[in-house]
Amino acid sequence: MNEEPDFDPYHPDCPSRQLVDRVGDRWTILVTGVLSDGPARYGEIAASVGGISPKMLSHTLKALERDGLVTRKAYAEVPPRVVYELTDLGRTLRPVLLSIEAWARENMPAVLSARKQYDAS
Amino acid sequence: MNEEPDFDPYHPDCPSRQLVDRVGDRWTILVTGVLSDGPARYGEIAASVGGISPKMLSHTLKALERDGLVTRKAYAEVPPRVVYELTDLGRTLRPVLLSIEAWARENMPAVLSARKQYDAS
DNA sequence: GATACTTACTATCCAAATTATAGTAAGTGT
């Protein structure tokens, strides 16, 4: 008789929709992918994720931190050092996002040939 | 001695980056989620995925079709009828995207409380 | 026989998000 929360991402006003938006986001996927290999500094993440602007990197990290998926540790040194790391909750996301990455790698040839065929007509 | 293609989504110019962008996209996730339950008409998808505009729905479907993930069958009737369906390739995407959805549903409470804590400071 | 109804879209305009790029802080090394 206990009612479940029943989150439904198909409803635009459900908070889980925002979560799908966040998790299903190019930068989230790639940044989290980097952090899956262990803690990393801001500059290291920037270097690993090709093409991300500093603005989007800090936005993405801030959002991940707010959602409890990543921790931020700043060391009061000069030059500054800031280390980001996945939380336990963030680590539950790993297999999900890595499977996206793996899917993209594996099925690239099939998609590429589908595109060629489509574009030919 | 055979060289593998070695697609790397972390490189901005690799085509697999575009695939991650596509798969990691709110509308792709939700539309594919609907089509996982079986073929559906344009209007049915629009009704299931709350908040999607006709423009984004047709854009998303066209991109999925181009990538060989979805088929489009139009019946020359009045009023028109168009049925979309996952291809075999598209079906390989199902478990991946459904796991995103599942993750979002399951971890919503944890994220919500993390946010509350973060916003309090 | 003019009008309304249906469905699957396109076209258009405007707001919002993203990119590129430059700038800031602050202590150490030359």
Add this chain to the structure above:
DNA sequence: ACACTTACTATAATTTGGATAGTAAGTATC
């Protein structure tokens, strides 16, 4: 005194996305 380092923030320009209206075309209605 000046450059160098790192982790950002600020600003303007471009791109993307959203809201809404319109189109085609045959059938049913008045």
